[in-house]
Each structure stands twice: as structure tokens, then as C-alpha cells.
Amino acid sequence: MSQVFHTEEFANGLTLVAEHIADVSSSAITISLPAGVRFDPEDRAGSAAVLAEWCFRGAGGRDTRGLNDALDALGCQHHESVSSRHMVFLSTQLGRNLPAVLEILADVLRRPTLDDKTFAPSRDLIRQDLDALEDEPAKKALMQLREKFYPEPLGQGIYGSQESLAALSPEGLRDHAATCMSPAGAIISVTGDFDWDRLRGLVGEHLGDWSADAPLAGETRPPARGVTHITKDSAQAHITLAHATVTVSHDQYYAAHLAATVLSGGMSSRLFTEVREKRGLVYHVSTSYHSLKDHAGMFTYAGTVPPKAQETLEVTVGELRRVVEDVTEAELAKAKTQLKSSLVMRGESTAARAGAISSDWYHLGRLRSLTEISRAVDAVSLDDVKAHLQQWPARDFVMLVIGPEPLDTSCLNA
Amino acid sequence: MEFKNTTLSNGLTIIAEINPSAKSMAAGFFARTGSRDETDEIAGVSHFLEHMMFKGTAKRGALEVNLEFDELGASYNAFTSEENTVYFAGVLPEFQTAMLDLLGDILRPAIRQEDFDMEKEVILDEIARYEDQPTFKMYEHLMASHFQGHPLARNVLGTPDSVTALKRDDMQQYFDRRYSPGNVTLVGVGNIDWDAFVAKADETCSHWKPFDADRTLTPCGGSGVRTAVTDPKINREHIGVMSPAPSAQDESRFAAQLLGTIVGDTTGSRLYYALIDPAIADEAHTSYDMLDGTGGFLTFISTDPRRASEALEIALGEFGSIMDAGFSDAELQAAKNKIASSATLKGEVPMGRLTAVGFDWVYRKEYMPLAQQIEKLFSVTADDVMGVASEFDLTKVTVLALGPLEGI
Numbered sequence: 001m002s003q004v005f006h007t008e009e010f011a012n013g014l015t016l017v018a019e020h021i022a023d024v025s026s027s028a029i030t031i032s033l034p035a036g037v038r039f040d041p042e043d044r045a046g047s048a049a050v051l052a053e054w055c056f057r058g059a060g061g062r063d064t065r066g067l068n069d070a071l072d073a074l075g076c077q078h079h080e081s082v083s084s085r086h087m088v089f090l091s092t093q094l095g096r097n098l099p100a101v102l103e104i105l106a107d108v109l110r111r112p113t114l115d116d117k118t119f120a121p122s123r124d125l126i127r128q129d130l131d132a133l134e135d136e137p138a139k140k141a142l143m144q145l146r147e148k149f150y151p152e153p154l155g156q157g158i159y160g161s162q163e164s165l166a167a168l169s170p171e172g173l174r175d176h177a178a179t180c181m182s183p184a185g186a187i188i189s190v191t192g193d194f195d196w197d198r199l200r201g202l203v204g205e206h207l208g209d210w211s212a213d214a215p216l217a218g219e220t221r222p223p224a225r226g227v228t229h230i231t232k233d234s235a236q237a238h239i240t241l242a243h244a245t246v247t248v249s250h251d252q253y254y255a256a257h258l259a260a261t262v263l264s265g266g267m268s269s270r271l272f273t274e275v276r277e278k279r280g281l282v283y284h285v286s287t288s289y290h291s292l293k294d295h296a297g298m299f300t301y302a303g304t305v306p307p308k309a310q311e312t313l314e315v316t317v318g319e320l321r322r323v324v325e326d327v328t329e330a331e332l333a334k335a336k337t338q339l340k341s342s343l344v345m346r347g348e349s350t351a352a353r354a355g356a357i358s359s360d361w362y363h364l365g366r367l368r369s370l371t372e373i374s375r376a377v378d379a380v381s382l383d384d385v386k387a388h389l390q391q392w393p394a395r396d397f398v399m400l401v402i403g404p405e406p407l408d409t410s411c412l413n414a
Numbered sequence: 415m416e417f418k419n420t421t422l423s424n425g426l427t428i429i430a431e432i433n434p435s436a437k438s439m440a441a442g443f444f445a446r447t448g449s450r451d452e453t454d455e456i457a458g459v460s461h462f463l464e465h466m467m468f469k470g471t472a473k474r475g476a477l478e479v480n481l482e483f484d485e486l487g488a489s490y491n492a493f494t495s496e497e498n499t500v501y502f503a504g505v506l507p508e509f510q511t512a513m514l515d516l517l518g519d520i521l522r523p524a525i526r527q528e529d530f531d532m533e534k535e536v537i538l539d540e541i542a543r544y545e546d547q548p549t550f551k552m553y554e555h556l557m558a559s560h561f562q563g564h565p566l567a568r569n570v571l572g573t574p575d576s577v578t579a580l581k582r583d584d585m586q587q588y589f590d591r592r593y594s595p596g597n598v599t600l601v602g603v604g605n606i607d608w609d610a611f612v613a614k615a616d617e618t619c620s621h622w623k624p625f626d627a628d629r630t631l632t633p634c635g636g637s638g639v640r641t642a643v644t645d646p647k648i649n650r651e652h653i654g655v656m657s658p659a660p661s662a663q664d665e666s667r668f669a670a671q672l673l674g675t676i677v678g679d680t681t682g683s684r685l686y687y688a689l690i691d692p693a694i695a696d697e698a699h700t701s702y703d704m705l706d707g708t709g710g711f712l713t714f715i716s717t718d719p720r721r722a723s724e725a726l727e728i729a730l731g732e733f734g735s736i737m738d739a740g741f742s743d744a745e746l747q748a749a750k751n752k753i754a755s756s757a758t759l760k761g762e763v764p765m766g767r768l769t770a771v772g773f774d775w776v777y778r779k780e781y782m783p784l785a786q787q788i789e790k791l792f793s794v795t796a797d798d799v800m801g802v803a804s805e806f807d808l809t810k811v812t813v814l815a816l817g818p819l820e821g822i
Contacts, residue, residue, distance in 0.1 A: 023435045026759045057691075064691060069744065072682035075751030093755055121693035128696035132716060134649035135548045233647055235545030266488075267468065267480035277477060280535030283543050305542045334485050341487025341506055345438045348763045 005357070005367045006196045008203070012211050013184030016203050017361050019191045019353055027095040027192035028354035031105060032362065035087035035180035037156045039215050044167050045153070046160020047176050049126045052080040052087050054173070057118035060107025064118060067104070076101045082158045084150070084292050085362070092351050095193025099202055106206035114177060119170040130159040137402045138303055141230075141238040145400040148228065149242040150295055151220040183207060184214035189358035192350035227399045229406040237309035237403030241300040241317070245392045248291045248363035254376045255388035260289045260298060261335035262327055262385075263320065268334070274319050275302065281312045287320070293363065298394075306404050314411045320394035324386060332382050340374050417781045418608050425596030425624045428615050429781065431771050432606045433764070439510055439604035440764040442502030443521050444772045447592040450496045450565035451629060458572015459580060459588045461494040462537050466585065467501060467520045468492070469529040474519060476529045482516050489765065496557070496566050497706050498776065504765040507605040511614050518618030521593070530582045538578070541571050548645075548652045549714065552816040555643050556654035560812035564634040566705065595619065597627035601772040604764030631707030634658070640813040642822045651722035651817035652714075655729065658806045659702055659709035662777035667704055668791050669798040670711075674702035675749040676741050676799070677732065677808070678713055682748060684732040689715065695725045706777065711808060719818050726813065726822060733808035746796055754788045
């Protein structure tokens with residue numbers, strides 16, 4: 001399958017990447033600004049999350065309602081999120097409305113109102129999100145696991161804390177916005193139905209003369225790591241584990257991805273078969289790969305009723321380790337088929353592709369075609385997977401559990 | 415885009431929306447059965463049975479089903495609601511026949527005793543998992559309250575007691591009562607080879623014995639009661655509001671969908687400006703839920719407990735103001751554009767289009783191409799939408815609050 005990619009690097013440091021997808025009438029846009037939690041001032045964690053919310057409360061002379069109504073009238077569905085590195089605006093719409101949506105989003109990027117009046121509710125929503133996390137123990141466990149796994153503050157929870165949110169002020173956050181809402185290092189990805197020359201022209205017109213210095217990220221500190229138990233009278237014990245692996249740009253990346261698929265891709269995977277199907281220990285168990293630019297981990301979750309938690313932990317850790325010894329050619333072949341099929345199927349979604357090419361540009365500085373990925377997947381041998389697993393063993397776990405009782409963690413060191 | 419349909423001699427209907435330019439295909443068996451077709455004694459059996467469908471057949475062992483799906487690179491799963499149970503898989507077109515061979519076979523499960531006992535453990539864990547998700551628990555309580563005395567009050571998962579007490583033969587009897595080929599539709603979407611699709615379905619499913627599997631539809635106006643379910647362990651107040659709405663068979667469902675969007679879409683709606691914009695709630699949205707013979711407008715609100723009553727009254731005030739004063743043309747146009755965009759995006763992926771095509775048929779024996787659906791949506795007038803608002807009375811609500819509060 002041939003893909004049509006376009007890239008344009010503007011002088012101000014902004015990169016536009018795009019993939020034309022035939023036979024669709026939608027288009028998707030992601031705008032990734034170097035304004036993620038990584039850039040939150042040290043005592044003001046949660047800045048990025050509040051800012052992402054605040055940005056959509058008026059821009060370019062429109063008030064909150066004017067801005068939202070303008071996007072709504074274009075059938076635009078937008079969503080703001082924050083990652084370690086980026087503040088991300090995702091927007092989907094019909095391709096014919098793309099130019100008008102881009103013009104409005106350019107206002108959000110360059111001319112957000114950020115007035116005092118709308119600051120308090122923006123912060124209050126994030127404060128409520130933080131509160132709501134207490135009612136979602138599985139999500140909270142995985143968020144806090146990342147915090148302890150990655151060097152600080154790379155894995156920091158996006159909502160900050162009650163104290164850090166209370167420390168935010170409209171003036172301080174406006175200053176923060178001025179330094180980190182910058183084209184330098186920003187990536188815009190567009191997929192689906194568009195005309196490249198027109199798109200490039202529009203982005204140049206609206207954002208080409210936007211200039212600001214690249215934000216400076218502070219030093220990182222070693223992660224907290226260790227074993228954490230958070231006592232909660234919950235129905236399940238929510239067990240999470242993380243161990244280190246290679247990043248997206250590493251030459252063992254595909255081997256790592258295939259190993260994760262053998263462990264957790266589909267219902268015949270190792271973890272699903274051994275922990276759920278053969279032993280009935282859990283409803284949900286999975287391992288997923290997650291990568292920042294310079295650090296990556298395999299993140300495992302298992303949720304079970306407390307009486308079965310100890311056995312669940314031991315069986316899960318056992319499976320994460322056993323795979324290096326006895327992974328088979330058949331399992332590898334199956335994992336390859338799964339990865340390649342899901343690539344094609346995800347390739348049909350404009351929103352999924354917009355995320356994928358943006359991530360490619362950030363991690364690799366180029367766009368990978370589905371053919372390139374397929375070939376790279378095919379080229380991985382069983383020995384490659386084993387060598388990778390030996391080099392990056394399931395050891396030195398960071399563990400975090402939310403549940404009624406602490407678990408015996410001696411199996412982590414066995 | 416081409417539509418095809420046929421019916422096997424045993425009554426199994428097969429439909430497909432064929433899109434030769436798609437890069438994948440998806441298929442699903444839509445069984446018209448769910449918790450509303452259960453009794454107290456077998457509460458939770460529909461969902462438990464859905465799990466057992468993946469645990470082997472006369473010719474496939476418990477682990478072989480998952481293995482074969484994965485070997486095909488399939489994206490597959492199943493879900494059970496109050497009134498439908500759907501088994502589906504998406505694959506690259508070259509795997510169409512192998513996938514259908516497998517998907518068709520699992521619809522006649524072996525339900526072996528040892529697999530049944532093991533899976534019961536998994537179901538009990540799934541129930542515990544949802545215990546830790548207050549939004550989900552609130553929805554269960556709300557449905558039970560709004561539909562009290564009606565089959566739709568029955569929750570999908572059952573209870574730990576009902577699942578524990580369930581026997582293998584109870585499940586078999588339920589299967590023998592509900593999974594008649596006439597009560598199941600095979601739906602295909604995407605890059606499909608129609609002749610091969612029908613031939614494979616015929617080979618795999620034509621031995622299924624037909625029997626009567628009717629469902630009696632009774633109307634339901636909703637209880638209209640207000641209840642607080644107190645749980646001091648929960649941090650936030652999770653409020654659910656439900657009022658009657660057109661059924662899945664009702665021609666006014668497009669108008670109902672627009673009304674739901676104007677009132678409570680996640681951005682730019684009445685509830686958004688009244689509750690999210692001033693941060694009175696961190697979640698407040700309404701959707702139109704069309705059901706077999708009935709329907710509901712369903713609103714979820716999540717707030718600080720101390721602002722829960724205020725948030726609820728504001729939401730109810732917005733419902734009343736729509737009924738009294740209507741809405742602007744701009745609000746109606748925005749709602750149309752948003753629904754059209756979202757349906758278009760979903761429709762570009764076979765797995766996304768599958769449920770839309772499937773449920774059109776399950777509920778109305780009708781196929782409507784996406785373009786025509788969007789056309790219908792755009793032809794709805796403000797009067798049509800107001801007609802729904804007044805006929806179904808948005809303020810005739812059942813309210814359920816789950817959280818630390820003792821009353822609302």
C-alpha cells in the first residue's frame with residue numbers, strides 16, 4: 001500500500017507532518033506543543049493541565065462561548081490532553097472544514113485570552129479531576145506507578161496535587177504559557193482529506209510568523225522507584241508493575257514490541273492464558289509498552305479480589321520472566337501477524353494516523369510507512385526477541401498496589 | 415458501497431455493507447438477547463454465556479478459540495447489554511473465511527463444566543472490578559430505579575450471589591431459549607467477498623435449529639423517583655438522570671439524538687455552559703439511548719458532594735428551559751454538524767460502522783447508507799425536535815445519586 005506523506009519544517013521550529021488518506025472525507029489534526037508536565041514549574045505541578053483547559057476559554061477576540069460555538073458550528077470535535085513532553089490538542093472534522101478549524105486553533109495557540117475571570121474555573125476542573133481519581137483506583141495506580149518509574153518529573157501525574165494547584169495564579173500561569181506555548185519544537189500532524197499545498201499555505205499564513213524561544217526544561221532527578229502500597233478499602237487489589245525496556249528509537253524496538261505482544265497481545269497471549277484462562281485469577285491482566293524520548297517501560301496491570309492478589313502477583317511476575325526461556329517460533333509468528341494486521345486496521349482511522357505520525361516525528365524525526373514497519377517486524381527473529389529479553393529482563397520492578405492489604409513482594413527479588 | 419442481504423433456511427439473516435476500497439472487513443453476530451430476557455434465578459447469565467462462547471465448541475478446545483483469532487491477527491471481542499449480545503471480529507480481507515468459520519462455530523458453545531467453573535471466577539472478578547467504578551455502579555442503580563418493574567431494570571452482570579448460584583444447565587437452557595437463528599443476525603461490513611461470506615455462513619450455521627425466541631415489549635414511563643445511594647468510601651457524587659425518550663423503532667429518533675446533543679453534548683451544549691464552564695461539575699453530559707420498544711435520555715453528572723444538589727437543580731432547570739423556550743437555530747445546526755462529523759469518522763472504519771449497520775437491522779430490519787442517514791439528520795426541523803421535547807417531557811426524571819451524600 002502506498003502512502004502519501006508530506007512534511008514542512010518552518011523557520012520558527014514548527015514542523016507540519018501530514019498523510020493523505022484516500023476515500024475518506026474526514027480529517028484529523030494533532031497539535032503537540034512542548035508544554036507537557038516536563039515543563040511544569042517545580043512547585044506548580046498541574047500547570048499544563050490547567051493551561052490546556054484555560055486555552056479554550058476564549059481566544060483571538062472570541063469569548064469562551066464564541067470560541068466553542070465557532071468550533072461546534074464546524075462539527076469539530078476537540079480534545080485537550082497533556083503528556084510528559086507535550087500539551088496536545090486533537091481535533092477531528094470533515095476535511096472541507098479543516099481550513100476554518102485551523103484558523104481558529106491558530107488563535108488558541110497564539111492569542112488565547114487567558115483572563116483572570118476564566119482562570120478559577122479552569123483550575124477548579126483540574127482540582128475535581130484530581131479528586132475523581134480517588135474513585136478510579138486502577139487509573140490512579142498506573143498514574144502513580146509512572147511517577148515512581150520515570151526520572152522526576154518526567155512521569156509526574158498531570159493533575160498535580162491540591163497544594164500545587166492552590167499555588168497557581170493567573171499571572172504565574174500566563175508567564176508559563178508565554179514560555180512554553182512556542183512553535184520551537186511544536187509538531188502539527190494532519191491526516192485524511194486535505195489539499196497539501198493549501199494546508200501548507202494555511203499553516204504558514206497563520207503560524208509561520210509566530211516566534212518564541214524554545215522552553216527550557218529543568219534537570220531531571222532519579223526516580224523514587226521501590227514498592228508502594230496504598231491502603232484502600234476497595235473491592236479489588238489493583239496491582240501495577242513496571243520494568244525498563246528500550247525506547248522507540250532503539251534498534252531493539254521491534255523486538256521489544258513483539259515481546260510485549262507475545263505477553264499481552266490478544267486473548268491467547270501468555271498473561272491472559274496463564275493468569276485468567278487457566279487459573280481464573282483475574283478479569284483483567286495486561287502489559288503495555290510505553291516510551292518517552294529517553295526512557296521506556298513495560299507497564300503491567302492486574303486487578304483481582306484481595307484473597308487472590310498474592311497468587312496473581314506471583315503468577316504474573318513468573319510469566320513476565322518465563323517468556324525469555326521458552327518463547328516459541330509459533331508465538332512470534334502470531335505476534336507478527338497481530339501487529340501487522342492492527343497496523344492496517346488502525347491505518348483506516350484518520351485520528352489514529354494523526355497520533356502515529358506525530359509520535360514518529362517526535363521520536364524518530366521522520367515518518368515510517370506501514371511497509372517499512374511491516375518489513376521491520378518481519379525481520380525480527382526468535383533469537384532477536386530472546387536476546388532482547390535477556391538484555392532487558394523482567395527485574396528491578398517498580399511496584400504500586402492499591403488495595404486493602406499489602407502483598408508479600410519477595411517474588412520480585414527471586 | 416453496496417448492500418446485500420439473504421436469509422438461510424433456518425431463519426438466520428445475513429446482511430452486509432460492502433466497501434471494496436476498505437482495507438479490512440469486520441463481521442458480527444448480533445443476538446437479540448440480554449439481561450432483560452433473564453429471570454431472577456439466572457441473573458447475569460447472558461453476560462456469563464457471552465464469556466463461555468469463547469471457551470470452546472464441539473470441535474475446538476477452551477484455549478483454541480482465542481489462539482485461532484490471534485493467529486488471524488483479528489481484533490475481536492463481544493459485549494452484552496440489557497438487550498443485545500454481540501460477538502465481533504475485524505480482520506484483513508484475506509482472513510474473511512477463516513474468521514467466519516471460527517466466529518460462526520463459537521456461537522454453538524460446548525459449555526464444558528470445568529470451563530464453566532473456571533470462568534465463574536473471572537465473572538466474579540469482573541463484578542468486583544466494576545464495584546471500584548462508581549460511574550458504572552450509579553448507572554446500574556439508575557436503570558434499576560427508572561425501569562423498576564420492567565425487564566430493563568435487570569442489570570447485565572448479575573450479582574455475586576446469582577452468578578455463584580448459576581449452574582451449567584441453567585445456562586444451556588437459556589441458550590436453548592434465546593439463541594435461535596431467527597433471533598440472531600450476521601452482519602458484515604467493509605471489504606467483503608459476499609458470495610464467500612454467505613457460503614461460509616451457510617456451511618457453519620445452517621445446522622442451527624430454529625425455534626421461537628420472542629420478546630414481549632412492554633412500555634415504560636419511568637419511575638420518576640429520586641434516590642440517594644450512600645457510600646462514604648466514594649469521593650465524588652455521581653449523579654444519573656433519566657427521562658423517557660423515543661424507542662429504537664421510532665421515526666423521531668433523529669430528532670431525539672439532536673435534542674440530546676443540544677442539551678448535553680460534551681462541548682458547547684446547554685449543560686456544558688451551565689455546569690462545566692463554571693466548574694460546578696467536572697462531568698455533565700446527556701445522551702439519547704434508544705432501546706427496544708422504549709428509550710431514555712441519560713445524563714451523567716460528577717461533582718463535589720457539596721455542590722451536588724445545586725448541579726442537579728441547574729441541570730433540571732436547563733431541561734425545563736429547553737421545553738419552555740426552545741433553542742436557537744445555531745444550536746440546532748451545530749448539533750447536526752457534530753453528529754454528522756462523528757458518524758462520518760466512525761463510518762470510515764469497518765469496526766466502527768459494524769454496530770451502526772447491525773443495530774439498524776436488529777431494531778428495524780432496515781439498512782440505511784451513512785449518506786442517507788446524514789441527509790435525514792439534516793432534514794430534521796426545530797419543530798421536530800421540540801415535538802420530542804414536549805411529547806417525552808425532559809423534566810419527568812428519575813434521579814439517582816451515588817456517593818457520600820445521604821440525600822439529594
